[in-house]
Amino acid sequence: DQQVKQNSPSLSVQEGRISILNCDYTNSMFDYFLWYKKYPAEGPTFLISISSIKDKNEDGRFTVFLNKSAKHLSLHIVPSQPGDSAVYFCAASPRYNTDKLIFGTGTRLQVFP
């Protein structure tokens, strides 16, 4: 049972344009959402997060939007850069167990010149 879903396995975007990565979840008990970036042969690195009490969080070129009613969140990267090319994982943390992350299957972003 995939509680966190990233339905787009890959995304290709031109440099300078906006990248939008989507994530859907099924468990209404999820309280905290995170995005991780992963390069090949490396571990995931934390990118940005959002609490369920907010609907938007921004950090430089990265913005995460949360729509609780739709159980949907998205990561916007603008402007996209070639160095952003990586696999992006959405993750969620249950309110009752903040020590466990539930990951999506990832979206591979490729930013081309």
Added chain:
Amino acid sequence: NAGVMQNPRHLVRRRGQEARLRCSPVKGHSHVYWYRQLPEEGLKFMVYLQKENIIDESGMPKERFSAEFPKEGPSILRIQQVVRGDSAAYFCASSPMTGDMNTEAFFGQGTRLTVV
């Protein structure tokens, strides 16, 4: 990846052998998490440990898998009698305190286990 050290980076084992994966957390971190990533899948939680205690092992297979985080030394994930389906990347993360998996956890570079 902020100092979480995993070794070896790559491990090849024949079916039936034992695999030992090591994780040294960030200095000062007392909480360790193990995740497994199968090919083309996301990371799946396996186990959460504090020093000398297993806090949550709900993601660990019931057989052949064990984990420890001794008072001294690295955390060890042990897989006995490995099978081909154990081939995956195993990631360790550490955090300074409980409840900080949300923002303060750092992942290591992973150990890629291949069972032949």
